[in-house]
Amino acid sequence: MAKTIVPIGPYHPLQEEPEFFTLTVEGEKVVDVDVQVGYNHRGIEKLSEMKTFDQSTFVIERICGICSTSHPYAYTRAVEDIIPMEVPERAKFIRTVIAEGERLHSHLLWLGLAGHFLGYNTVYMWAWKLREEILDVMEILSGNRNNYAMFKPGGVRRDFAPEDIEASIKKIDSIVPTLEMLRKAVMDDPVLHARTKGVGILTKEEAIDYSALGPTSRASGVARDVRKDSPYGAYDRLDWDMIVTETGDVFDKVVVRVLEMFESHKIMKYCLKNLPSGEIDANIKSIPPGEGIGHIEAPRGETFHYVRSDGTNSPERHKVRAPTFMNLPTYKSTVIGETIADTTIILAAIDPCYCCTERMAVRDIKGKKLYNGEELIRLSQEKTERIRRGKR
Amino acid sequence: MNREEILKDLTKKFKADIIDIFDKTRKRVYIEIKPKSLVKVATYIFKDQKARFNIATGRDARDYIEILYHFTVEDINLLISLRVKLAKDKLEIDSLAPHFKAADWIEREIHELLGVNFKGHPDLRRLLLPEDWPEGVYPLRADYEEWDPQAVRDRGIEKNKKPK
Numbered sequence: 001m002a003k004t005i006v007p008i009g010p011y012h013p014l015q016e017e018p019e020f021f022t023l024t025v026e027g028e029k030v031v032d033v034d035v036q037v038g039y040n041h042r043g044i045e046k047l048s049e050m051k052t053f054d055q056s057t058f059v060i061e062r063i064c065g066i067c068s069t070s071h072p073y074a075y076t077r078a079v080e081d082i083i084p085m086e087v088p089e090r091a092k093f094i095r096t097v098i099a100e101g102e103r104l105h106s107h108l109l110w111l112g113l114a115g116h117f118l119g120y121n122t123v124y125m126w127a128w129k130l131r132e133e134i135l136d137v138m139e140i141l142s143g144n145r146n147n148y149a150m151f152k153p154g155g156v157r158r159d160f161a162p163e164d165i166e167a168s169i170k171k172i173d174s175i176v177p178t179l180e181m182l183r184k185a186v187m188d189d190p191v192l193h194a195r196t197k198g199v200g201i202l203t204k205e206e207a208i209d210y211s212a213l214g215p216t217s218r219a220s221g222v223a224r225d226v227r228k229d230s231p232y233g234a235y236d237r238l239d240w241d242m243i244v245t246e247t248g249d250v251f252d253k254v255v256v257r258v259l260e261m262f263e264s265h266k267i268m269k270y271c272l273k274n275l276p277s278g279e280i281d282a283n284i285k286s287i288p289p290g291e292g293i294g295h296i297e298a299p300r301g302e303t304f305h306y307v308r309s310d311g312t313n314s315p316e317r318h319k320v321r322a323p324t325f326m327n328l329p330t331y332k333s334t335v336i337g338e339t340i341a342d343t344t345i346i347l348a349a350i351d352p353c354y355c356c357t358e359r360m361a362v363r364d365i366k367g368k369k370l371y372n373g374e375e376l377i378r379l380s381q382e383k384t385e386r387i388r389r390g391k392r
Numbered sequence: 393m394n395r396e397e398i399l400k401d402l403t404k405k406f407k408a409d410i411i412d413i414f415d416k417t418r419k420r421v422y423i424e425i426k427p428k429s430l431v432k433v434a435t436y437i438f439k440d441q442k443a444r445f446n447i448a449t450g451r452d453a454r455d456y457i458e459i460l461y462h463f464t465v466e467d468i469n470l471l472i473s474l475r476v477k478l479a480k481d482k483l484e485i486d487s488l489a490p491h492f493k494a495a496d497w498i499e500r501e502i503h504e505l506l507g508v509n510f511k512g513h514p515d516l517r518r519l520l521l522p523e524d525w526p527e528g529v530y531p532l533r534a535d536y537e538e539w540d541p542q543a544v545r546d547r548g549i550e551k552n553k554k555p556k
Contacts, residue, residue, distance in 0.1 A: 038518070038519060038521065041520045046532065081417075084416070211444050211492070229466040230466075230471075293420060293473070295446065304446050304447050308451065316451075317451045319450075325447075325497060326494060
């Protein structure tokens with residue numbers, strides 16, 4: 001059969017990110033793929049070398065809006081590894097809370113988008129609505145919905161107030177029923193099964209060969225999680241489960257992320273309840289010459305930072321490796337042989353990173369709130385009922 | 393194998409290849425090896441010790457180019473970094489990409505940003521830099537100078553002032 005080339009990008013119509021995919025297809029079947037990146041190369045490694053160690057924390061926080069904590073976390077750990085030193089206990093717990101909150105909202109965002117790519121917009125709406133609650137918790141705790149600016153080499157920049165901790169625990173507990181509903185929606189929906197089971201399989205051998213990371217590797221049966229393998233923060237203080245499945249198809253990647261959210265909730269709640277007292281910052285005075293490596297488990301997998309100091313106040317070399325750098329090449333082995341209709345969800349299954357935040361409330365022109373969430377759901381259900389009865 | 397056994401095993405097996413071992417902390421070890429021994433040591437760590445390839449990091453140390461290959465042995469929480477130093481007049485090293493796919497992209501990246509030739513790499517195209525970027529200009533080199541007149545104008549960079 002004749003081969004046809006289908007170009008997608010450089011601005012992806014579905015995932016608002018600059019990447020270019022050249023799919024070679026025979027009829028409906030994908031036989032080859034080439035991925036081109038670099039359309040948004042910002043030179044952040046070079047930029048970081050021109051900033052001081054403290055300024056770099058803010059620069060690299062802006063690498064990604066979704067994983068805005070994973071990069072500072074890995075970076076501060078790399079700087080602390082140069083010395084080497086440990087941060088105060090309270091700072092460890094605060095860092096863990098922020099990192100898990102980020103995982104929760106990132107997985108919800110991903111779940112929503114995955115639903116959207118499959119044409120299952122109900123999941124998309126519910127997941128993103130739930131994500132708002134998490135962002136509110138982050139706002140209570142850090143003052144920011146994204147780019148929390150909590151991290152600094154040696155500790156954290158802000159402490160949690162007791163009344164905020166109370167409010168946050170209440171709020172994260174309130175999301176569990178909806179999370180449970182989403183879990184059931186994913187596990188029981190026949191359409192979702194039909195679209196994702198057996199699609200885009202990454203075998204265990206391939207996951208090892210590509211050194212795939214995070215949920216992408218765990219769905220393929222590779223039990224790999226920096227939080228367990230090289231515990232940092234407060235992850236070794238409590239009992240939590242690493243979610244590993246065997247098949248490596250899109251469905252398993254959904255399952256891993258959905259079940260991980262419950263673990264994140266557990267870790268976050270434990271840390272907030274058992275927050276030790278004491279200092280939040282070790283007050284590093286200077287950074288000696290040397291090199292350090294920091295790696296942490298971001299929502300998408302391990303984020304890796306290498307920092308080299310020459311004894312001055314700015315890094316001599318700073319290398320950033322985001323998890324998608326290792327996960328994106330696996331696309332080549334998961335997409336070949338599949339149909340073109342499945343290419344988007346297979347790509348989405350590795351959760352390539354995007355940034356987007358929008359919020360909505362219905363207000364009249366004077367700014368008075370007209371409807372809240374429950375009322376909007378009621379209105380929408382009433383409309384569905386009207387359509388069902390044939391009256392529009 | 394535990395941490396001590398692995399280190400002992402490596403020292404014994406690659407006695408002639410290892411130049412220096414820096415045992416930094418419980419979780420970090422830096423091993424400097426001869427560039428020509430890279431493939432043999434790296435594949436042993438990746439395949440036989442079942443380590444995960446984290447990434448490679450390149451750095452221009454002015455007199456030479458240094459590449460660190462980072463591997464994590466997950467079961468024992470140890471990060472092994474293999475260090476190779478390449479002379480600036482002969483910037484080439486054997487590619488790891490034919491041995492495991494994880495090294496594919498990062499070698500392309502180091503190739504274009506630092507100008508290291510990876511011998512035997514299956515597809516050494518550019519990864520991040522645009523097509524119109526001039527040949528032989530490497531942005532992460534210490535002696536890199538802004539070459540694009542438009543960038544010089546827009547960002548107000550003085551042409552002869554070297555970035556740090």
